[in-house]
Amino acid sequence: MIPQTSPPSTSSSDTPHALHLETYRLTKRFGSFTALDDVSITVRPGTVHALLGENGAGKSTLVKAIVGYHRPTEGSVLVDGREHDIASPVVARDLGLGMVYQHFTVVPGMTVAENLLLARGKLPMMVDWKAARAELDAFMSTTPFRLPLDAQPGDLSAGEKQKLEILKQLFLKPRLLILDEPTSVLTPQEADEVLGALRDRAHAMECSVLMITHKFREVMAYADDVSVLRKGALAATGAVADCTPDSLAAAMVGESRSDAVTENKWVREAREPGAVKLAIDKLDVMGDRGEPAVRALSLSVRRGEIVGIAGVSGNGQRELMQALVGQRSRLGGQVNVDGEAFLARRAENRARKVRSLPEEPLGNACVGPLSVAQNMALRSFDEAPWASGGLVRWGALRERARAWIAEYGVKTQGERAAIRTLSGGNVQRAVLARELAGEAELLLVSNPVFGLDFAAVAEIHGRLIAARNRGAAVLLVSEDLDELLALADRIVVMSEGRIVHDVAAAEATRQSLGEYMGGKGH
């Protein structure tokens, strides 16, 4: 029997009460693998509780077990001190638990408004659109950020989709809001806005917040309590006031490894950029609804140079990258690689050594049900030495996959596991191993550390710098200014489909870039 509860009524208003959540000795096994091992944490009512851990530490598994997406193998979940059998996300929602997933769950083909209404999980027999619209407008006026209610999800950038995910849950007025890396695709200013708003809601006792994050700054600035998972087990839990970023890092990776992972292994070598590898000339690209998304954009990237594209999400960066990698048609203009026309065909990518790391790699660069080894082989399974006489040498490809898994530290139950069973950060590492192989000469990269823990961020940044040091040209789209300032040689700002600013990274500041991102230069 599932105990049914309704939110306790409050004496003064119908404001939902922040909820008290405990997990008691929660364990989750997948076959013989223990993803979550005997974890007990407490989220106090009206607090923001951060959940930290390396990629694959079990954070998503823990929150999915809390919201009924996974059935725990052992242990229990207590809501306001009472044990509940949360058999499905629907039960969780009825208890007042809302979850914002790392992967987008918006329904394509439905507008923002329809997606918000659908979040309630039940459709009325008749929709009174006028009343619904008024309700949505009123809701929007209380939210920390705005989205056009009539836009389709396909028109939204990753950052805007992330905001829609959060809005969907806020619309349901949850008593506990669980967020899986809510700020990964937000600008630092947007992240502050969102987290500030969530903390204020929590401290006003409207809801409690449990959030997975990889950013120590967010933990220190916005969380009251923190729990750290390591290899599925609870490594530390307590008040943020008693922690430092160093103590959190040590808890995440264990004392013995903490020095090794924070050490910076890659250094930018001083070098003059070489010949132009990628030349984009007056490129026009259409957005999903036929609007101009990239307008007469010209840009070149030289060998041995990282050119960063900054911009608020939704200003044409996504469409530009899709057009460059052949996932979106080009309306006008020219793209050359090594001085020759480039249409991103498979043979061209191979010959000119062009590789790409798209955002949301599980959806955009992988085939989810296929194994890690098969996904790692997608670029090369039909070429020598991996294929001969029409036969693919899967044994050799699996062996190479095992070597990459070790080299890139991909946490997987093996090269035969379906790639969709990996944690987000480990999918990213697996794709990176594939794309950096064979001495890539041009790398087209979008938000490469989306969802990665601090050790993985350092490693991937290091690998991009190493590629640049050995002469690769890198075009890097990022919504994270700190990432661009750390990696790029040159930074351009994109706004409304155009480049409005072009500056040597050494001369750029957060302030000046932010001004152009906000509309200066039009």
Ligand SMILES: Nc1ncnc2c1ncn2[C@@H]1O[C@H](COP(=O)(O)OP(=O)(O)OP(=O)(O)O)[C@@H](O)[C@H]1O
């Ligand atoms: N459905 C599943 N089947 C098999 N193994 C799984 C499944 N879901 C997760 N795992 C494994 O459990 C471990 C923990 O994964 P989880 O997604 O909880 O990590 P995480 O801490 O959220 O990582 P990240 O920061 O990368 O998102 C990983 O090794 C993962 O491969």
